[in-house]
Amino acid sequence: MSGERFEREFSEMMALIERHGSVLVTGHIDPDGDCIGSMFAIALMLEAMGKKVMCYAPGEISELFLKLPGASMLAGRDDASEFKHDLVITVDSPNTERTEHFARPCEDEDVINIDHHPTNEMFGCVNVVDSDAAATTVLVYRFFRSAAPGMITTDIADCLYLGILMDTGGFRFQNVDSEALLIASELIGLGARAYEIAHEYIYVKKYSTLKLLGLVLDSLRLHFDGRAATMEVTAGMLEKTGTTLKDSEGFVDYGAALDDVELVALFRETAPGEIRVSLRSRNHHDVSALAERFGGGGHVRAAGLTLETDLASARETIVRGFGEMLG
Ligand code: 5GP
Ligand code: MN
Numbered sequence: 001m002s003g004e005r006f007e008r009e010f011s012e013m014m015a016l017i018e019r020h021g022s023v024l025v026t027g028h029i030d031p032d033g034d035c036i037g038s039m040f041a042i043a044l045m046l047e048a049m050g051k052k053v054m055c056y057a058p059g060e061i062s063e064l065f066l067k068l069p070g071a072s073m074l075a076g077r078d079d080a081s082e083f084k085h086d087l088v089i090t091v092d093s094p095n096t097e098r099t100e101h102f103a104r105p106c107e108d109e110d111v112i113n114i115d116h117h118p119t120n121e122m123f124g125c126v127n128v129v130d131s132d133a134a135a136t137t138v139l140v141y142r143f144f145r146s147a148a149p150g151m152i153t154t155d156i157a158d159c160l161y162l163g164i165l166m167d168t169g170g171f172r173f174q175n176v177d178s179e180a181l182l183i184a185s186e187l188i189g190l191g192a193r194a195y196e197i198a199h200e201y202i203y204v205k206k207y208s209t210l211k212l213l214g215l216v217l218d219s220l221r222l223h224f225d226g227r228a229a230t231m232e233v234t235a236g237m238l239e240k241t242g243t244t245l246k247d248s249e250g251f252v253d254y255g256a257a258l259d260d261v262e263l264v265a266l267f268r269e270t271a272p273g274e275i276r277v278s279l280r281s282r283n284h285h286d287v288s289a290l291a292e293r294f295g296g297g298g299h300v301r302a303a304g305l306t307l308e309t310d311l312a313s314a315r316e317t318i319v320r321g322f323g324e325m326l327g
Pocket of ligand 1: 028094098277278279295296297298299302303304305306
């Protein structure tokens with residue numbers, strides 16, 4: 001397997017960790033399961049090594065993640081700002097902006113960069129970046145296997161499994177490969193609770209979340225003869241169902257489930273005049289290129305951006321972009 005590819009980086013990474021006593025582990029704004037799983041797995045290892053460790057990712061964190069092993073090391077913004085550390089490890093973040101500069105480039109501090117985004121800016125003193133990896137947790141697992149074998153506890157296995165499961169959409173997306181499945185299998189062998197994690201993080205939804213989904217599905221529109229789809233989450237929908245934006249995580253995939261759809265956008269009203277856009281592509285169309293045009297980014301088949309405008313004009317902008325892509 002390709003684990004050997006980062007052998008030098010993994011030993012440099014371990015050497016840096018061994019040299020330092022306190023470590024800030026950080027990830028991207030509004031962290032997803034892959035980001036959280038990577039942060040907590042690394043933090044649990046550092047804790048077992050006797051390091052002082054704190055985890056922080058800006059934005060909103062789903063309360064479901066607070067039940068994970070490692071969550072006790074998750075800090076609020078103020079504590080993370082004041083935390084005296086001599087090493088930063090970033091996960092799942094293509095640049096330091098996505099961590100809201102809680103990580104800084106190698107010129108400014110010792111930083112290890114672990115990520116699978118193709119747009120990664122290689123800002124670390126050590127860069128473990130592989131856009132072929134299905135998830136950042138895959139890369140964290142490779143690190144463990146290479147430099148810290150025997151340190152994967154059941155708790156760490158849970159965190160890594162969660163990341164692989166969620167970044168592959170429950171082993172459904174195009175990024176599923178033999179390595180992801182092989183690692184998932186090894187993690188179950190190490191005690192990861194595959195059923196419980198799938199149940200809790202993918203399958204089970206609150207009543208209010210399903211009601212919100214109903215409203216969002218009702219907003220579904222087709223464009224270009226059904227080759228593109230758009231949906232929206234308005235502040236009114238959240239209010240009506242008693243939900244928050246976090247509850248709409250994963251809704252964009254319902255658009256991608258449509259027959260014949262090639263491109264999908266979900267628009268979420270995050271504040272008056274601010275729209276978060278999630279983009280998905282079912283085939284070769286590169287939605288990260290469209291996202292980058294507006295200061296966002298991501299992967300070929302999953303990307304995001306923020307537009308400072310209202311819902312109607314955000315939809316107009318993105319649908320126009322979709323039209324150019326579909327030709
Ligand atoms: P989501 O639609 O689930 O929020 O994001 C899909 C993918 O795009 C994720 O891999 C995420 O990291 C990336 N992404 C989302 N928003 C942004 C953004 O504003 N900037 C960058 N660079 N990547 C983003
Ligand atoms: Mn990821």
